[in-house]
Amino acid sequence: MRNAGYIYLSGKSDKEIEQVMKDKYGDLFERFGKDIEVGFYTNDELSANDPMAGNKSSLAGFVGEDGKIWLNKDNR
Structure with a gap:
């Protein structure tokens, strides 16, 4: 149960993820009238x-102020 929300990223392309x-x-986002948006970044792209x-470089990802999910390609 601990990893119920976990998604295994190993070996998957960005599109597959x-x-x-x-x-x-997707259904959860639709209940709130939103589409799920996923973006990818690398530590080199951080401003x-x-x-x-500093925090974003060590995270697997974060949710932006606009609700978009950003996943760190360097920490897969």
Whole structure:
């Protein structure tokens, strides 16, 4: 039960990961009138001006202010 929301990313392409997330969580987002959006970033793309850049580089991902899910490609 501990990993109920976990998605195994190993060996999956970005498109496959996005589809798995839509399949698994799309209904939840639809209940709130939203579409699930998934983006990908690398640590090199983080801005030095972002006060949260240090945290984002060590995370598997985060949810943006707009609700978009950002996954760190370097921490798969």
